[in-house]
Amino acid sequence: TTKTLRATVKPSNASNKAVTWTTSDPAVATVNSKGQVKPVAPGRCTITAACEDFPHIIASAQIEVRQPVTGITFPEKSITINVGDTAQVWWTVAPQNATDPSVTLSTNKEKVISVAPNGAIRGLTRGEAYLYATANDGSGVRGRLLVNVLQPVYGVHMKQDAYSVGVDESITVTAELEPSNASNTHMTWYVA
DSSP states (O other): OOOEEEOOOTTTTTOOOOOEESOTTTTEEEEEETOOOEOOEEEEEEEEEEEESSSOEEEEEEEEEOOOOOEEEEEESEEEEEOOOOOOOOOEETTOOOOOOOEEESSSTTHHHHHHHHEEEEOOSSEEEEEEEEESSSSEEEEEEEEEEOOOOOOESSSOOOOOTTTTTOOOOEEEESSSSOOOOOOOOOOO
């Protein structure tokens, strides 16, 4: 982006109102003869307007060039954790020389996962939720990670404690998983 500075010469009826523009650090920002400032790299510099007739009469402005965040990415598109487990997630902010690389973490489903500022997430209930990392520099850049939370099986029990079956007869035995909302409902049956 560019910014045009304006210098007002006093008195208003001065014969020559022309000024000369200079920069203290052209590696940070340059300025043309019309006062248009063009950023070059993050940093600070001083832009000065000097009267053409009396160069010792000057006005100056402090310029800060900021590098906004252009991208936030997670190493993976999605991760899977169990209810009650905690996982640490990491992210990368681009470019590396961003002035403010800090982010704020949030989620679209606070009942599914909890999020700590350092990137530690905890599975609360079975479901899917997005983890968002939003740049704090006002650029509006945001990265996201899909978190799948699974409910592990804690146990299994028979619907009845005892069954009776005659010779050459068959029955259907029913087992129930604990908890009832377990993500994986597959069971392997065997006779002991």
